[in-house]
Amino acid sequence: MAKYLYRLGHWSARNAKLVMLGGFAVLVAFALLALSLGPAFNDNTSIPGLKSQAAIDLLNKEFAGPKEDGGQTRLVIKAPEGQTLSSETSQAVIQKTLKEIVEDTQVKSVAGPYDNQSLNADKTIAYMDITYKIPAGEVTEASREHITAVAEGMRFSDWQAELTGSAYVQMKIMGPSEVIGVLIAFLVLSITFSSFLLGVLPIATAVIGLGIGLLGVMIGSNMLDIPSTSMALAAMLGLAVGIDYALFIVSRFRQQLAAGYSSRESIAIANATAGSSVVFAAITVIIGLAGLAVVNIPFLTAMGLAGAFCVLLAMLTSIILVPAVLSAVGSKVTASSGNKWLKTRKRMNANRNRLGHFVTSKPWTIVILGMILLGVIALPFSHLQLGSSDDGLKSTEKTERRAYDLLSEGYGEGFHSPLIVLAVAEGDGDFMTNVSSGLKNLEAIPNIGTVSPAIPGPSGEVALINIIPATGPHDKETTKLIDAIRDQAPDILEKNHVEFMVTGGTAVNLEISQNLSDALPKFCLIIVGLAFLLLMVVFRSLLVPVKAVLGFILSLAATFGFVVFVIQDGHLGSVFGFYGAGPVLNFLPIIVVGILFGLAMDYEVFLVSRMREEFKHTGDAKQAVLAGMGHSGGVVTAAGLIMISVFTGFMLAEDPIIKSMGFALAFGILFDAFVVRLLIVPAVMTLMGKSAWYLPKWLDRILPNLDIEGESVMKELERNAA
CATH class of the missing domain: 1.20.1640.10 (Multidrug efflux transporter AcrB transmembrane domain)
Known part of the structure; x- marks a missing residue:
């Protein structure tokens, strides 16, 4: 050589x-x-053979909706001290903010806090979801500057307004x-x-x-x-x-x-x-x-x-x-x-x-x-x-970190670690009754924050259940919760003729x-x-x-x-x-x-x-x-x-x-x-x-x-x- x-x-x-x-x-x-x-990066981190990936495939097949290719930004807001988001003054500010957001011609749609029902328990924190006409990686700097200016305008009025989402946070x-x-x-x-x-x-x-x-x-x-x-x-x-x-x-x-x-x-x-x-x-x-x-x-x-x-x-x-x-x-x-x-x-x-x-x-x-x-x-x-x-691991000087903390304050740490449980019919009996009976077996598992009602799919043989843990995505208790649900799945299948499959971003990661x-x-x-x-x-x-x-x-x-x-x-x-x-x-x-x-x-x-x-x-x-x-x-x-x-x-x-x-x-x-x-x-x-x-x-x-x-x-x- x-x-x-x-x-x-x-x-x-x-x-x-x-x-x-x-x-x-x-x-x-x-x-x-x-x-x-142009770049065409794919940040899909799935691995063939994952249990959670099989559940995602079934989820996409059963609950397939219109595919959304546009990038998204989330504007997380908190009302000024002593006010709530349900007051007339707050509603006026939010309506004004929504109008300012759609002034950007690249914005496809905006879901306000009253549309997406994101008000927290004491009605002080909520968020708006902005969807663009183009993928997240193609959202222009001008669009990011526009939404930043909108957030700054709210801050001048003593509101807390923070930004996050794939269309806003770009890796340098x-x-x-x-x-x-x-x-x-x-x-x-x-x-x-x-x-x-x-x-x-x-x-x-x-x-x-x-x-x-x-x-x-x-x-x-x-x-x-x-x-x-x-x-x-x-x-x-x-x-x-x-x-x-x-x-x-x-x-x-x-x-x-x-x-x-x-x-x-x-x-x-x-x-x-x-x-x-x-x-x-x-x-x-x-x-x-x-x-x-x-x-x-x-x-x-x-x-x-x-x-x-x-x-x-x-x-x-x-x-x-x-x-x-x-x-x-x-x-x-x-x-x-x-x-x-x-x-x-x-x-x-x-x-x-x-x-x-x-x-x-x-x-x-x-x-x-x-x-x-x-x-x-x-x-x-x-x-x-x-x-x-x-x-959550970024500096508090970054708006996306403050948005993370604000969401944790409003909805709990578990908001960042949502779980999706798919219930699949595997036997005789009324399917939804079997699902409800199966969910009762999960009540004894610690660390479950909230469980949404089961949503049946079009086939009538699959139901979707959202679970919000009491702990965040980096907490070991969240891992134990996922393992506990999976450990309970065989017993639920045997007793209630329903298979429970756990998925969602947290479970996949x-x-x-x-x-x-x-x-x-x-x-x-x-x-x-x-x-x-x-x-x-x-x-x-x-x-x-x-x-x-x-x-x-x-x-x-x-x-x-x-x-x-x-x-x-x-x-x-x-x-x-x-x-x-x-x-x-x-x-x-x-x-x-x-x-x-x-x-x-x-x-x-x-x-x-x-x-x-x-x-x-x-x-x-x-x-x-x-x-x-x-x-x-x-x-x-x-x-x-x-x-x-x-x-x-x-x-x-x-x-x-x-x-x-x-x-x-x-x-x-x-x-x-x-x-x-x-x-x-x-x-x-x-x-x-x-x-x-x-x-x-x-x-x-x-x-x-x-x-x-x-x-x-x-x-x-x-x-x-x-």
Whole structure:
């Protein structure tokens, strides 16, 4: 592989203008196609085989009404202090508000509080439902500004008016907070390279690759069912790895310049050596993300493939476009910074070797303290609770969070966790009488708030019952209520000849969370097994892969433990911008496993491959560890800081889903790169000594040689020079 990448690097350097023009042309072509097709994301998170999904299918068949494709916004209102919504003054204000809402030509219909009968018990809180003529994702900013102005007008009259709904609340993929992460990455790169020009280069090439990747995902949404959250995941991942991959290649380019090679030759060597590591790293991340398909959850598979596509684009950009850009700016680099870079490298190597000498001098202490630290952080993982995100986890500064709280105040927490029970005839007797008898069996179940009268369907064999729990969607008692109803269903069927089926958004989300929780161990086992096989091929060793896998498991457990501690248990939530304790996002653990697997193996390869190269030359295991820390420790440090910076930018986002993904990945990199790879790994390698590189001869003969270090290319160059 290294030889092909060497030739590719030479070709890109020779044809720099053509390559850069081609990259820009691909970006423009994707942009034009994406604009012509438009996005068509599908946020359906159903899973085949769910009990609740079968009930939804029956519900849609039996109670099918006119299909509503228009986006909806809900305006939640509360009367001024001392007034009720039934007074003449309040009715006049509401009628005036309804007239103002329909002034927007995009509004199809409005259901006022007297039409939808939404007045609460004391008639102080109600809501209006606005339906648009177009889907939620196509509702214009002008329409959102119009309804915002209507709400502001009510607030000026001492009313409380808050907005929520799919047509109003829009997910922002990139915002000011994400830009902060990119700026920090730029500072890290500029310091690493002692050059603002080379600090910009990895970011610029990463942005181009990311742009093509995101546009490709947008185009793909017209052909596949891709959820909108895929864009956020693909954006943070594509940007982070794109910068890191370019960093590896540019860093090796500078090393070759300092060693006396020409600019073009340095580019080709960098592409052959660091580029090989980039390709391997990208493949591991892609495998981890594409491996999400094994859990057989469609929306998760789509998210994984979207992320994998952006990682693929980041890798191709790094090995094709980065060499071309380096060729274009290479003269500026060699003219002024060759000797300076060499001195800087020597100084940085000396500083890094302080850490290397410290770790190798006290390996037992480092290993024990590191394992205790991560083990303690991992403890909360034992009570992980998965769930879905909603407006109740947002900041109170957001109108949708205030609308959530206002609805809870008016109708109870259970308003956000409604359940639908379908009663299906399964025997003789009067159907509705049997349903009523069956409902009496549910009266003894605790936590049921209100139960609506059964509504018979057209067939006369299905009835619909709405149940409002006394607790909210994130409360464990709500889960117990669903389980209790399902546990009672067989007895009701036997005694009353009616089958009770539980569904609704809350039931579906809880069942999805349970399925994802059940799939996590299976996915982890696949990933761990794959990591062992890949590293055994790369390092020609049995113990190094075992050490790497155990380190990955340790950092993964610490990551989940800290996520549970902050997000679920509510500790330090205000420090990291979380505004209330709630369950961990149901698909977050599997996503984090897939991503951290690839990134952890990335750092492992970059660090340990240098140790292997040194050991093959000297046979000194301790010196090999020092060489690995000295030559690659700084690059791994910079790469880790860049990853953390980018993910932190997403952690500062407003949307709870994006925030939780950014938070988990930022601390996952912190634990893996800075505790496991830079401390525990070299300490364990020191303790293992020469045995770290043991591999049976028969196994060595049958394993393929991937030449990740580009050893064949360097040997050929040395022969040619001789």
